[in-house]
Each structure stands twice: as structure tokens, then as C-alpha cells.
Amino acid sequence: MDSSAMLTxxxxxxxxxxxxxxxxxxxxxxxxxxxxxxxxVAFFGLSAVSSLLVGLRFGYGLSPLIPLQRILPLYFGPxxxxxxxxxLPDASGFLRRALRHxxxxxxxxxxxxxxxxxxRQLDWLISASYFxxxxxxxxxxxxxxxxxxxxxxxxxxxxxxxxxxxVGLLVFVLLLDTAIAADFAxxxxxxxxxxxxxxxxxxxxxxxxxxxxxxxxxxxxxRAAAAAAPAGRVTADTEERLRHLLQEEQLFLDxxxxxxxxxxxxxxxxxxxxxxxxxxxxxxxxxxxNRFRLAHAAGLLESSDRSVTDxxxxxxxxxxxxxxxxxxxxxGETPSQYRKSRAAKEADA
Numbered sequence: 001m002d003s004s005a006m007l008t009x010x011x012x013x014x015x016x017x018x019x020x021x022x023x024x025x026x027x028x029x030x031x032x033x034x035x036x037x038x039x040x041v042a043f044f045g046l047s048a049v050s051s052l053l054v055g056l057r058f059g060y061g062l063s064p065l066i067p068l069q070r071i072l073p074l075y076f077g078p079x080x081x082x083x084x085x086x087x088l089p090d091a092s093g094f095l096r097r098a099l100r101h102x103x104x105x106x107x108x109x110x111x112x113x114x115x116x117x118x119x120r121q122l123d124w125l126i127s128a129s130y131f132x133x134x135x136x137x138x139x140x141x142x143x144x145x146x147x148x149x150x151x152x153x154x155x156x157x158x159x160x161x162x163x164x165x166x167v168g169l170l171v172f173v174l175l176l177d178t179a180i181a182a183d184f185a186x187x188x189x190x191x192x193x194x195x196x197x198x199x200x201x202x203x204x205x206x207x208x209x210x211x212x213x214x215x216x217x218x219x220x221x222x223r224a225a226a227a228a229a230p231a232g233r234v235t236a237d238t239e240e241r242l243r244h245l246l247q248e249e250q251l252f253l254d255x256x257x258x259x260x261x262x263x264x265x266x267x268x269x270x271x272x273x274x275x276x277x278x279x280x281x282x283x284x285x286x287x288x289x290n291r292f293r294l295a296h297a298a299g300l301l302e303s304s305d306r307s308v309t310d311x312x313x314x315x316x317x318x319x320x321x322x323x324x325x326x327x328x329x330x331x332g333e334t335p336s337q338y339r340k341s342r343a344a345k346e347a348d349a
Contacts, residue, residue: 013051023048030155033086073130076173084159085097087151131174141163146318151284172202236276239280242273245262255316
């Protein structure tokens, strides 16, 4: 084994270890949607296996692992994208979307093996996958944190910011894999171990930063909080108190409202508040608060001539597009159509 291979081997193994630790932390995180946890765990687990295979291939020259090591990256983009997409409000259509995205790499590989003889060209297909899913995540990010309706109210903003970081990660890996593919095409892969070493160092730094901050921002409530929320207290009374608080003080008009702030006002643990809303209303706190925002916006559409953009901002929504989607989903028409239909009914009366 040459010196470059020896330098290359430990770095992917360290990456695999960090990804494995992140998979455990993400599984325990409270995101508000369990299937999102599962998909993020799948992403980090797949990254751990892939990094380990890279180390074994370029560190020990285990060529039988090459086909698997080159196929796995096709699922990085789908798992990462679906993790965030699981937090969108359309829960009923998510399974079809997930099956479509997870089947796409299989179909792409089948076409690749039918049409392309050189296995080395697979790197370009992987790069195209990274590019496509970075673009898809960027489109999802542009919808704003309000689009992550399945997320816990206090997690939506954080997840929205992490989505942009996920785009950056895919772009970084895209550039690295493109450089590796170009080296195979031009130099037969002679510089690949050095490229992997150079690319893995900043990746390790990213993972170490993520590992250090993830427990603080996405940690699950502790046992003390869980013990403070016995089942007998998670009742409709808690939801009624929350409803009165929101109606009387109109806290929902604050776009940065968090479940911790609401729980503090009610003098109960955040976990208990979330459980009360979920059990009595069948939705999370973010969706529950959006009901009040939409009702407030509907009232303004009927009683004022303010622009839709002003009404959206004045009702607690962070973006006009998210307001439009949420309003149409609940009322069956756009805000402008709603205003016109209500004006027509008043005129007929």
C-alpha cells in the first residue's frame, strides 16, 4: 500500500464514524414528524456505509466493493430531499412522492447499464443527481419555514436554515465528485486518493460542527420534562387554555412564535402542550397556530382593502407564497378569489 492510500484510508473511516453518530442523534431529535427522522437517519447511515466503502476501496484496494460503493451515492440526494419534504403539509401524498424519488435511481441505473458500457461514466450520473437534488432543495427552501407545517413550531425556522446548509453540502460533494470523475476520464484515476483526502478534510470539519451543535438545537426533551407531563394532564383543558391565550392576545401574529414561548405562558412543559394539541386536534402546534393566522387573514380580506401581501405579513406568515398555499388548502380558493366571492355575497344580500 502506498503512502497516499494510507493517508486516504483513515479519513473516510472517520467520516463514517461521525455519520454513524449523527444518525443516532437525529433519530432521537424532536422534529415533529417521525418519518423525517427516519429519512435523515437513512441519509447519515448511507453516508457512513459509503464512506467506509471508499476507505476500504482506496485504502486496501478491495475492488469487489467498487460496484456498491459507486451506486450508493445515487441515494444521497433523494434521502436528504425527502427528509425535508416529509415536513410539508401534504402528508397524504408523501408516500407516492417518496416511492417516485426512491425508484428513480433504480430506473436511472437500469438505463445506464443498457446504454453505457463504461462503468466510469456512472460518476457523471451521480453528479447530475447531486445537482438535481440541490436545485430541488433550493426550491423547497424558497417556500420559507411556514411550508414545513409538519415540523414542531419551534423547529421550523431551524430546519429551514439547515435546508440551505444541506444545499451547500450537496454542491460541495458535487464539485468533489465531478473532480474525481474528470480525473478518471483524463488521468485514469491517478489523483483520486489525493482528491479524496483533500475533499474529506473540510467534510470532516462540517460533520464535527454538526455533531457539536445538533444536540443543543434538536435535542429531545429530557426525562424530567416527560415526567412532568403525565397522561392525565394532557386533556382538552390544555388545548382550551391555549385557544383562549391565542384569541385574547393574538400571539399568532408573531411569525417567530415558538412552542416554548406558548408553554411558558401556560406554565406547562412544551412536551405537554404539544401532546395536548396533537391528541385533541390531530395536528401539531405549528398547524394549530396557522389556523388562527388564516382565520385572521380571512377576516381582513372581508373587512379591509389591504393588499394580500400586507395581510399575509400582518397575519404572522413569513412569506406570501406560503400564505397562498395554506389559504387555498383550507378555504378552497385563493385569497383574491375569497375576497371577491365574499364581496359578491354581500352585494347580493
